[in-house]
Amino acid sequence: MNDSPDLQNWPGAGELRRLWMLDPQWTYLNHGGFGACPRPVLEVQRQWQDRLESQPINFLARQAEAELLRARSELADFVGADADDLVFVTNATMGVNTVLRCLSFSPGDEIIIADHAYPAVTNGLRYVTERSGAKMVNVQLPWPLGEDAEQAQEKLVAAFTGKFTTRTRLLVLDHITSPSGIIMPVEKICAAAREKGIPVLVDGAHAPGMLKLNLKTLGATYYTGNCHKWICSPKGAGFLWVDPRAQENIVPLSLSLGWMLKNEEESWYQTLFKYTGTWDPSPELSVPAALDFFRELPGGWEEVRRRNHELLLQARALLCEELNASPPVPAELLGSLATIPLPDGPVAPLEERLVNEFRIEVPVFGWPFRKREIPGPRLLRLSAQVYNDMDQYAYLASCLKKCLAASPAD
Template sequence: MKIFIYLSLILCWIIFPVYPFGHSLLPLFSLDPSYININHGSYGSAPKYVHEKLQEYQLQAERNPDRWFRLDVQVAMEKLREKLSKYVNCNPDDLVILDNASSGINSILKSLKLKSNETILYYNVAYGMVKLTLEYVSTEFFTQEQIIQIELDHQTIQNTNLLLKKTQDTINKIKHVKLIVFDHISSTPAILFDIETMIKYFRNQGILTLIDGAHAVGAIELNLSKLDPDFYLSNTHKWLYNHRSACLLYVKKDLQNLIHPIITSFGYLQSFQNEFFWLGTKDYSSYLTISDALDFRQTIANETDIYNYNHQLAKQAGDLIAQMWNSSTLTTNDQFISTMNNIELPSFIDTLDKMNILYQKLINQYNTFLPMFQFDNKFYCRISAQIYMELSDYQTVGKIVLDTISNMIFFPILKQTKDHFHSV
């Protein structure tokens, strides 16, 4: 099997040296042939090659656990940080690897101290986990008055000047802002923000920035030295192709002494890297496959080609589905579209109950899935583009949605239990 995977990679490179994208790449992944994965963004998908490497690391650990945990894995993780730091252009000493974005957000928000007159700002489009963590710290560490949400609508979300003006209005009213939390690429709706401009704007006012870049690394070019955030995190398993789960956490050097992992273990009071590295006995294999995922990407194509294919496919697929549904995409401006797009659902889906029934039917009856959400009084779905997808996949799912809605019209709509645990 391993030889077959390697030969497949080499064959792809020989036959398709520039744009080997689309269904020809599906054999390199382990996806069910009957499953149309237009929701790659939620959980990602690792190539077979990466999964083979995962098993090699696990076997190495089993052969000699003492050597693995006391020596080998530490060396391997240091090499990984060096390699990943070059990919995102930062100092490896400012980078640590965690399980997921939830671990990073919790570590930062539960480490920071606020004076009684200081506040934290965030936007209504923040990911649900971020909102809940902010709610938790507002009751356990701070006060509810110290955590303030700023409402964005379909205009402010795709106009950086309007967004900053609205944020500044809030800052002027409350004064002492310690930290602002915002997305690089938000989840629902999926919008690519101009965080370089935003970071500079807030830094000029002495406000720390925490960037939730869960959907960024592997989806767009990421240059942390250029962006210069105070805190930045990104799930690597979503778009970079490593085995789930893993997340990079960047903390500016002069702030590292303030930040601690949510688990206290033997690295406590040592270096920033050591404190986050040793959090008890665990399987580091998923982390280590980040290196193999980077190798896989180089075998397939250059980074710019991967970014461009997924971006263009997301845009074209959004336009296609919107036309099929007689609706529209949330934005038509390329500047705010990454590898995901948002399409307004057909007009029949006008309640949360109907939306919930639709997405339950998609996953239970049609073996596909669309994240759906309400934003600014409209109902949308989010699609993800990926190198193994083609425009025909989105046409198929678009028709499935229309057929499902047609059946829903002729049958009573029964209220169903909301799924509280879907990741987007």
């Protein structure tokens, strides 16, 4: 397919945009939010749904299992895993909650999580710690990270290892942080945790598609990821990978008929996740089509990642220059998500103007996280996907300048 890619023939962002359903009236700069699925992949999803609805029993009871195994195997190949170690879940939140609810914690146990963790994940952890009496140990990541990637990585590793104690029972670690886009030194942190016998649950919500993954060598105990974000599958396709040595204790949040579907060749882990209640498997079944969609662009996935990263850095440089801001994270620690500090102020009025007046979709949030009406430090998060171009970021820069000039604290 991409043996000698004709990179000269890379389609323009406008041409690519037409392959998505994105409303042309909007400047859509938040791919990291919920992803966005290209039309050809949605057509494949529609075909799966048609097949399902034309004979639901035949499809769900007789055919889906083999089709899902094919899809799971393709996804496992893509993320460098054995298909036996990976199961589909609806999304990364479900992956995280599944693991957290299956582990047992006692009063005095400690679970480490960083301040840049996604709030839904922190909530899941809050629930299990409050119920069990275990303690949530918060790691404050160094911020801003400075310009030197090596030093930044060392600081990040030290921020976690400095919290390890003999009571640490779990480390919850982002692969790519949501509010800051940092690609964490996951291998190094997992290796340090392993030396102390601490299991690591990696929240890789943004990583599949944005990074080339090799889950077999990463060193995580549990790894969950989304397919709908940077693989651009339909929503409803995520996965949970579990180290074979830890699979015994992991069951789905919902136990259903899967229990009765065991065959000799598969583990209980695979059996129980096979069927967790009646559902629409079309998102999972469409993952191979999404993988192919990008594979078929000149240069395939590698070129997609390279372009998104380059576009992101260019966009970040432009915004930083126009807003007189300093980039808080070294370029080497970014993929296709990055944040830019904005002058202090409340989030709500600025975001409302961007949305209502300029039709720009880009996340602005208070950092550290706080209510949108309360003034304070603010961050703007940029996403770069193949359908974005520099004109869109230039438009964002000019609109932001208007908003900030009108009322810098708004």
